[in-house]
Amino acid sequence: xxxxxxxxxxxxxxxxxxxxxxxxxxxxxxxxxxxxxxxxxxxxxxxxxxxxxxxxxxxxxxxxxxxxxxxxxxxxxxxxxxxxxxxxxxxxxxxxxxxxxxxxxxxxxxxxxxxxxxxxxxxxxxxxxxxxxxxxxxxxxxxxxxxxxxxxxxxx
Numbered sequence: 001x002x003x004x005x006x007x008x009x010x011x012x013x014x015x016x017x018x019x020x021x022x023x024x025x026x027x028x029x030x031x032x033x034x035x036x037x038x039x040x041x042x043x044x045x046x047x048x049x050x051x052x053x054x055x056x057x058x059x060x061x062x063x064x065x066x067x068x069x070x071x072x073x074x075x076x077x078x079x080x081x082x083x084x085x086x087x088x089x090x091x092x093x094x095x096x097x098x099x100x101x102x103x104x105x106x107x108x109x110x111x112x113x114x115x116x117x118x119x120x121x122x123x124x125x126x127x128x129x130x131x132x133x134x135x136x137x138x139x140x141x142x143x144x145x146x147x148x149x150x151x152x153x154x155x156x
Contacts, residue, residue, distance in 0.1 A: 012129035013074025074128040
């Protein structure tokens with residue numbers, strides 16, 4: 001199989017404003033403030049407020065953990081040996097799929113996601129990316145399929 005004409009690869013992922021270190025620092029600040037308040041109210045003789053702050057810390061930590069679990073969700077697409085390789089992550093679930101470029105059709109589904117079709121299979125990608133990024137990748141994938149040497153070799 002001939003190599004791809006260009007290093008075709010794309011990432012369709014959420015944009016995160018904070019690095020993991022900054023994110024952990026925010027959680028640390030919330031926990032530290034809650035601990036200081038809990039100790040202060042405990043010293044004033046109000047242990048119920050301290051218990052409430054303990055529940056608050058656990059709730060905030062759970063929310064931060066859930067966010068962190070899905071912060072890296074997304075898909076990556078790349079061309080490798082005549083196939084479009086799709087690798088994705090959704091929480092703890094990771095998946096990988098290969099679609100042959102010779103039979104690949106690219107379009108947009110009803111929700112505005114990129115729809116990849118090959119051999120009767122349909123895969124929608126891009127649910128974690130911004131719409132402008134999805135449209136850019138869709139245009140590039142269409143260009144790849146139209147200019148693909150794998151398409152030309154089958155038509156000849």
